[in-house]
Structures are given as structure tokens and as C-alpha cells.
Amino acid sequence: MTLDLVQTVxxxxxxxxxxxxxxxxxxxxxxxxxxxxVIGGLLVSVAVLVAxxxxxxxxxxxTALQKPLMIAFFTSIGFAASLKLLRVGGPxxxxxxxxxxxxxVLQNLVGAGVASLFGLPPLFGVxxxxxxxxxxxxxxxxxxxxxxxxxxEGAPAIAIATAMAGIVLGGLVGGPIATxxxxxxxxHGPKRRAGAARPEAIDIQSPDPAPHAGSxxxxxxxxxxLKTLVIVLAAMWVGEWISALIGAAGLTLPAYIxxxxxxxxxxxxxxxxxxxxxxxxxxxxxxxITLSLFLVMALMTLDLTQLAxxxxxxxxxxxxxxxxxxxxxVPVFRLMxxxxxxxxxxxxxxxxxxxxxxxxxxxxxxxxxxxxxxxxAFLVAPLVxxxxxxxxxxxxxxxxxNLFA
Numbered sequence: 001m002t003l004d005l006v007q008t009v010x011x012x013x014x015x016x017x018x019x020x021x022x023x024x025x026x027x028x029x030x031x032x033x034x035x036x037x038v039i040g041g042l043l044v045s046v047a048v049l050v051a052x053x054x055x056x057x058x059x060x061x062x063t064a065l066q067k068p069l070m071i072a073f074f075t076s077i078g079f080a081a082s083l084k085l086l087r088v089g090g091p092x093x094x095x096x097x098x099x100x101x102x103x104x105v106l107q108n109l110v111g112a113g114v115a116s117l118f119g120l121p122p123l124f125g126v127x128x129x130x131x132x133x134x135x136x137x138x139x140x141x142x143x144x145x146x147x148x149x150x151x152x153e154g155a156p157a158i159a160i161a162t163a164m165a166g167i168v169l170g171g172l173v174g175g176p177i178a179t180x181x182x183x184x185x186x187x188h189g190p191k192r193r194a195g196a197a198r199p200e201a202i203d204i205q206s207p208d209p210a211p212h213a214g215s216x217x218x219x220x221x222x223x224x225x226l227k228t229l230v231i232v233l234a235a236m237w238v239g240e241w242i243s244a245l246i247g248a249a250g251l252t253l254p255a256y257i258x259x260x261x262x263x264x265x266x267x268x269x270x271x272x273x274x275x276x277x278x279x280x281x282x283x284x285x286x287x288x289i290t291l292s293l294f295l296v297m298a299l300m301t302l303d304l305t306q307l308a309x310x311x312x313x314x315x316x317x318x319x320x321x322x323x324x325x326x327x328x329x330v331p332v333f334r335l336m337x338x339x340x341x342x343x344x345x346x347x348x349x350x351x352x353x354x355x356x357x358x359x360x361x362x363x364x365x366x367x368x369x370x371x372x373x374x375x376x377a378f379l380v381a382p383l384v385x386x387x388x389x390x391x392x393x394x395x396x397x398x399x400x401x402n403l404f405a
Contacts, residue, residue, distance in 0.1 A: 002060045009065065012296040015040035019296075032171040033358040037292045038137055038164060041299025049304045061301055067255060068236075069294035070142050074256035075235050076287025078263025079278060080387040084271050092376070095335055096345065097384045101392040103328045103353060104130035108400050110320050118313040122404045123152050126397070128162045128317045134393050136356045137163040138291055141298045142254050143397060150252075150405040154306025158314070160299060161307055165318055170355025174363035177326055178347030181333050182340065182371060189340040190372035228282040231266070238262040252401045257394060264391075325353050336380070343367075344374040348381035357385035 003011060019040030023030045029039060051058055086093055111125030127147050132140035140159030147155040182188060239259025246253050270276040329346040336342035344367050351360030360381050368374050 001057055003062060005062045005064055008061045008063065008297070009293065011044075011061070012041075012293055012300065015044050015300065016292055016296045018043060031362075032168050033356065033362050034164070034167055035137065035292075035295065035356075035358075037295035038160070038167075038299065041296040041302075042160070042164075044296075044300040045302040045304055048300075052305070061297070063297055063301060066294060066297045069290045069297070070138070071236050071239070071256045071259050072232060072290040073138060073287050073294055074142065074390075075232050075239065075259040075263045076283050076290070077387050077390050078235065078260035079232075079267050079280070079283050081260075081264045081391060082267055082271055085383060086388065092336060092380050093383050093388070096332070096349075096380050097388050097392065099328070099332055099335065100134070100349070100353060100384060100389050101396065103324065104134045104389070104393050104396050106324060106328075107133055107321060107353075108396065110324050111317050112400075112404070114317045114320050115313060118316075120313060121151060123147055123150050123401070124158070124313070125317060126400045126404065127152060127155060127158055128314060129321070130393055131397050132159050132162040133166045133321060133354050134352070134389060135163075135397070136167075137295060139390070139393065139397075141295070142256060143401075146252055146254060146401060150401065154303065154310075156298065157302050157304055157306045158310065160302060162314060162318070165314070166321075167355040167359060169318065169322060170351045170353070170359040171362060173322060173326070173354065174347040174350035174359065175366055177329050177350055178343050178363065178367055181329070181343035181346055182367075185333075185338065185343070187338070187340040187343055188371055189344070189368070189374055224279045225282055227277075228279050228286065231276060231278065232263075232283065232286060235259055235262040235266055251398060252405060253398050254394070257398075260391070260394070321354065325350050328353065337376075340371070341374045341376040344371075344377040345381055348377060348385070352381070352385035352389070357382060360385050 019036035107129035108126045111129035112122035115125030140163045144155040144159045236259045239262040243258030270278050332346045332349045333342045336345050347363040348360035351363045
């Protein structure tokens, strides 16, 4: 059965909403922040695996849109990187980012070391390091083709298996570690008042520009959406030139790096001049849509048979990574102030260094519901985990790729 481009995207959309439905029906999936696209895409890949073992006809998907969707998502991340926001967070954002970046390097060194003990290439351990843990499933799948080119067979399947395990572990480990700091150092937060509003992350985006003058609300929304789409496409276009220049210098980089750089530069210009009038909520929405479709389409084509025989090395690497991130929480707690907010931030640090920013937010919300508000934690952790760490992590992964390839 061969599906054309439209049919493939439709199938991916159906798998995506199947994932949302299962998150609703199986509460633990939602509590652990397992992304709906990952659930739906993995179900399709498992079904394909069963069909393959039974000798049944296999579907053939047209994945021509997969790469543009990936680049579009990371372009939206580039538009979120703002020096103004970095200054709003103060020195603690820079310190938190520095700690995360240092331990992303250590994740790769630990992964490479354990992989070598099993006679596997060091890049196998890097793929099971900051690529998929600090980076999450999207970064893992984005870099997977480069790891395959470097000799890691089944890189997409390895990436998604490690990322999924990290998401679950980040949700399970972050809370207990932060609670240990709170109890050990007696830094209990303000008690939650009865009926108080649920603590949420602050809005870290700049306010969107006013609707286009001279048009009604519906026309203004359409205008902003169209303008945003064109700006994102333009950043992707310029990004191709940037990536080509970087590639000409002999560096191995994922396809999205140039677009991220172009988007970050555009964001910086707009922050100081307002010339582009970027609609950040619209960009976020576009990024969420492209990420969901990219993940589903990537997972639908996974060959899970490539994971055979790799379970033990992955388990050992993950155990080592848990120990590493637990140790990393000590400098996080000390350097971020040795107070209640620092303890909550340590839980968030575990969340996004093993899983995703969604894990970090869930861990921190659970803590503040029990112990009280931690406003500084809800400023620093989302700023770093949502986008700044993506930039430094991409550079770190690139260095290891070029070092071990």
C-alpha cells in the first residue's frame, strides 16, 4: 500500500489524534508528559513491526515533508531566543545555562565511555547522551541521519528509545531529588494558601504587536498568520545559505542549524527595532504544529527491529545518566542560591536534562503545589529549557560528531 503526500500527512494527523486520545484515556501517560505525537507514531511503528513479522503488506509513506517540518520547528525555536529575555532572567539564567551546557558535555562523555565498554562506537553513547536526553525526541530524530552517516545503524530507533526512556525517568526522578534538597537543607517554601491560584510559568514571550490597523479582527488574525508564515519561510531560506557556508567549512551540522541562526538574528533585530513585528504566539503555534507532524511522520517509519541486541547497553547508559544528573543537581542547588527556589530549580533541571521542558514544568508544579510558590524557578528554568539550551546543545553535539566521526 503506497500513500501519497496528502494521504501520508492525513495518516500522520490521525495517528497524532490517536495519541491525544490515549493520553486522555491512560492518565499515567499524561502525568509523565509522554508527547501525544510519540504515542501515536510509536503505535504505528509497532503495528508495522507486527505486519513485518507476519509477512503482511507494509505501507509506504511519502515523507517528503518530514525534513521541512523539522526545519520549520527549529526555526520557531530560533525566533524564541532573545537576548532581552536572557537579561530579564538576570545572571542566574546565564549560570543555569552554563551548568546545563557543562553537564550536556558530560552526558556525552559518559555515554561514549559506557558504549566503549560494550565494544560499541563512542557515537552510540553520544546519541544516548545529550542528543536525546537534553535534546529530547525532536533533536534526536533531527540528528539521527548524521549519526547513521557516521556508522550508527538504526540511529532513529535508538534515538527515540532513549528519548522515551528519558522522558519517563525525568518525570519520576526530578521530584524526589528536589524534595531531598528541601528536607536536607530545611529550605521549605511558603505554604500554599487555601484557594490560591495554581502557580504557572511566567509568560516568557514578548507581547505580540497590535493587530494590523484598518482591518477587522478576523482579517488582522489572517494578516498576522500570513506574515508570520512568510517570515518563517524566509528564515528557512536564508538558513539554507548559512548551512551551506558552514558545510563548506567542513563541519557536520544538522539541516536546521542555519535556519535557527537566521531566526535568532531576526528576533534580535526585531527586539531592538520592531521592524518585523513578530507575532510570537503565532510562531509558537506554528512550531507546535510542525513539531507534532514531524515527530509522527518520523516515528511512523521507524524500523524497531534495529533495536534488537542493544537493550543492555542502553539500560546501562541510562542508569549512568541518572547518576550523573543527580550529581549535577548539587552544583545547581549551590550555585542557584541554596534556597527553596534553588531546590525547585534542581527538580526542573532533572526534568529537562533527562526529558523535556514539559517534564521540568510538571516536576516544579508538583513541588510548588506542596511547598508553596517559587517564582524565580519558574522564570529561570523555562527560559533555559525552552530554547537557550537548544543552541548550546546543538553546538556540543556538533563538536562530538566531528570528533568521533
